[in-house]
Amino acid sequence: MKFSVDALLFDSDETLVSSLASVSRCWLRWASEHGLTTAEILAVQPHGRPAAAIVADLLPAERVPSALAALQQAEVDDATDGGAVPVPGARELLAALPPDRWAVVTSGTRRVADARLAAAGIEARHLVTVDDITHHKPHPEPFLTAAQRLDVDPARCVAFEDAPAGLQAARAAGMLTVALTTTHDAHALTSAADVVIPDLSPVAAQLTGGGVDVTIAPSVGRPRSPDDRPAS
Template identity: 65%
Template sequence: MKITADALLFDNDGTLISSLESVRRCWTRWAKEYGITEQAFAEIQLHGRPAAEIVADLLPAGRVPEAVARIEHLEVEDVAGGVVALPGTLALLESLPAERWAVVTSATRRLAEARLDEAGIRTKTLIAADDISRGKPDPEPFLLAAERLGVDPARCVVFEDAPAGLTAGRAAGMVTVALTTTHRAEELSADVVVPDLSAVSAQATGGAVEITVAG
């Protein structure tokens, strides 16, 4: 399958990189510190959501700012050796002009930069939780990325591994490509579903990017 686009927008965790073990370690430690029961913690969706939203679901409003700062500190301190680029990530990004792609993440800028740096990824455009007022599944993060890159949202392709991110991409009017790195294919609603980015290649042609999806 071939797709012509002006920009490629990538989620970070679960799409470009894997930090699942680090996330589990840090959030489990955080939950114990804040007296969150296993049952309450198990009912909360962690993946693909800003930490501030997760914490707000678990703690009274007055405790949220300090608790958010704590989980960010734990996760930033845990990146060494706990974050790796997923298959196909580095090869695909290296084939793209810097002005034709962005990372759009639910993590804070500080945490996202720490994880990207650990995985050996440099990006010119990063949209993080600090930049938005409404996180995924709202389309705001992806629309802001398109604006920063100066492209029409309809000419963007979103690469995501989480249902919330794919919902955001569709709401933004963008083509969606789902990766089955953290969810089963039947849990993901997208224009295209692939195992990981090793199934995707791209070539810049003039002002556009020709994307080839294997399968």
Template identity: 60%
Template sequence: MKIHAEALLFDNDGTLVSSLESVHRCWSRWAEEYGIAAEDFARVELHGRPAVEIIAELLPADRTAGALARIEQLEVDDVPGGVELLPGTKELLASLPAGRWAVVTSATRPLAEARLREAGIEAPVVIAADDITRGKPDPEPYLLAAAKLGVDPAACVVFEDAPAGLAAGRAAGMATVALTTTHDPSELVADVVVPDLSAVSAQATDGGVTVVAVGGPSA
């Protein structure tokens, strides 16, 4: 599939990098520290969601601030050695013109920047949980990224591995490319589904970027 776009917007964890083992390790420790029952913790979806939303499902509101600071510290401390580039990330990002892409993550800014730095990624724009009032699947994060880049949302392509992120991209009126790095293809609704970014190439044009994604439409 070939898509002409003015900007490419990437989720981070599960799309550009993988830190799933670190996430599980840190949240498991956090849950133990806060006395969260194992069965309650097991019911909560961790991937692709802002920490504050996860915490709200597990703790009363008066404990949110301290709990949020604690999980952020645990995850930032665990970044060294806990982040790895996913296939195709380095090559694709190196082919993109400056100012034509952004990272849109559900992580807080200190954590997002720590993970990107560990992976050697220098993003021109980063939208983090601190920048928004409504997280994915709400379109706000992706609409904000488009605004920061000065691009019409309809001229953007979103790259995501999680259903909530893909829903956010669709709600923003953007083309979507799903990666099957963390979810089964049957769970992903997108214009095209690929294994990872090694199946994607991009070429700069006068008006933006032409993206070629070798995959198929979602079911």
């Protein structure tokens, strides 16, 4: 599977950075401190959503700022203590790309994203976080913002994501979508994904005069080129 694009956009957690164990530790500890159960947290569909939105769904408004600050500090501390490592294939793929051909697009805050990316040994020149936008995923604004910063046509981008909300956001932005099964089963991702892969190890990129050629080893799904996707 091979297609040509101008830029590659990546979610952070469980797409470039494996931080699921860290997230679980921090949220479980936080939930216990605030008298919440795991079931209550899962009921608000937390994955792929900003922490601020999740906390606002779980606690009274007057408790949200302090509770959110405590959670963010815990996540930064855990990442710094080794709670984040690169997803297989991430560093190798990024090493083949110039800094202005890729960006990170995350629903996390800049502070947490910076900590996790640094812990994983990933340095992103272009990083779009929840602090930079008005509408979060599944709204297309985060991915459209990244394309604008890279000065590329959104239709000439491919987005790598592990969550349905992120895939929906990228699809709404008119981008090719590649789903990683690092947090969800393939059947939960295929409706909004052009390709489904286990991690980034099947992906290779080569810079060309007209952009970036992306090659993906055999996987579930079939990539569509930007030229043959339906008009929106």
